[in-house]
Amino acid sequence: MIPRVLTVAGSDSGGGAGIQADLKTMLALGVHGMSVITAVTAQNSLGVQGAWELPVEAVRAQYRSVVDDIGVQAVKTGMLASAELVEAVAELIGATDAPAVIDPVGVSKHGDSLLASSALESVRTKLLPVATVATPNLDEVAQLTGVHVESEEQLRQAAAAVLEYGPSWVLIKGGHLPGDAVDLLTDGAAEHWLRAPRHDNRHTHGTGCTLASAIASGLAKGLAVPEAVTAAKEYVTGAIEAGFALGGGIGPVDHGWRFRDGA
Numbered sequence: 260m261i262p263r264v265l266t267v268a269g270s271d272s273g274g275g276a277g278i279q280a281d282l283k284t285m286l287a288l289g290v291h292g293m294s295v296i297t298a299v300t301a302q303n304s305l306g307v308q309g310a311w312e313l314p315v316e317a318v319r320a321q322y323r324s325v326v327d328d329i330g331v332q333a334v335k336t337g338m339l340a341s342a343e344l345v346e347a348v349a350e351l352i353g354a355t356d357a358p359a360v361i362d363p364v365g366v367s368k369h370g371d372s373l374l375a376s377s378a379l380e381s382v383r384t385k386l387l388p389v390a391t392v393a394t395p396n397l398d399e400v401a402q403l404t405g406v407h408v409e410s411e412e413q414l415r416q417a418a419a420a421v422l423e424y425g426p427s428w429v430l431i432k433g434g435h436l437p438g439d440a441v442d443l444l445t446d447g448a449a450e451h452w453l454r455a456p457r458h459d460n461r462h463t464h465g466t467g468c469t470l471a472s473a474i475a476s477g478l479a480k481g482l483a484v485p486e487a488v489t490a491a492k493e494y495v496t497g498a499i500e501a502g503f504a505l506g507g508g509i510g511p512v513d514h515g516w517r518f519r520d521g522a
């Protein structure tokens with residue numbers, strides 16, 4: 260049967276990040292994508308113009324509908340908006356027998372907040388402990404652990420600080436550092452450095468969502484964490500290279516790059 264992957268995240272009306280990026284990634288990687296919507300954003304290439312959370316019962320009901328009937332081989336989380344939603348989702352994932360990729364989304368590329376600051380402690384103590392892989396970017400690492408990364412060597416220190424909260428693996432995304440796009444994956448014992456050339460391309464809306472969904476898709480297909488992350492990094496790098504202009508600001512990555520002529 261086709262592997263089934265569930266994203267628990269916010270909707271991006273512009274189609275580049277959030278639920279929309281997740282489902283496109285899952286289609287491109289050959290798994291069946293399903294969604295629990297936590298919040299609706301009015302968003303485009305220029306920023307986030309508005310955001311509305313769903314009630315916690317609506318989130319629980321969507322999750323139960325999917326898991327109790329269809330079943331999941333992996334779960335991915337993105338925007339969770341509030342402490343109440345973070346805690347409810349952590350509890351649901353804790354009771355689900357499937358690997359979980361936790362993207363602890365804090366702010367959008369434009370700096371708009373997608374998580375209340377009052378939810379950070381719940382992310383640390385409830386959500387990170389249920390993660391098979393946590394995928395913070397450098398701003399999220401700084402918010403969650405107080406570690407400010409300015410060089411590749413400091414990625415190790417950041418990873419150790421996140422692992423203290425209990426995820427099995429952490430992937431620190433160094434995409435915001437200058438130079439190559441270098442990420443560090445570690446479980447505290449093994450260390451994998453994932454390096455890709457930086458594409459001088461401003462159309463990077465949704466990179467983090469795309470990467471986390473690609474990892475979840477690999478895990479659902481039965482890949483081990485390092486193999487799933489390596490394949491996901493290749494997919495997101497190709498999608499960034501093929502990113503395109505839409506609207507007046509930061510355009511999306513191309514989730515369908517492998518389907519285009521010549522790809």
Ligand SMILES: Nc1ncnc2c1ncn2[C@@H]1O[C@H](COP(=O)(O)OP(=O)(O)OP(=O)(O)O)[C@@H](O)[C@H]1O
Nearest residue numbers: 368396432434435440441456457458465466467468
């Ligand atoms: N310009 C770039 N060229 C190549 N790879 C990049 C570039 N920018 C980011 N990456 C890679 O993309 C992946 C996502 O990292 P990034 O730090 O952009 O996530 P993010 O900030 O969570 O994204 P978003 O919040 O927009 O979804 C990482 O593997 C990172 O190294």
Ligand SMILES: Cc1ncc(CO)c(N)n1
Nearest residue numbers: 269270271276277338367
């Ligand atoms: C809904 C949503 N989730 C995640 C991101 C990632 O930045 C975004 N921009 N929008």
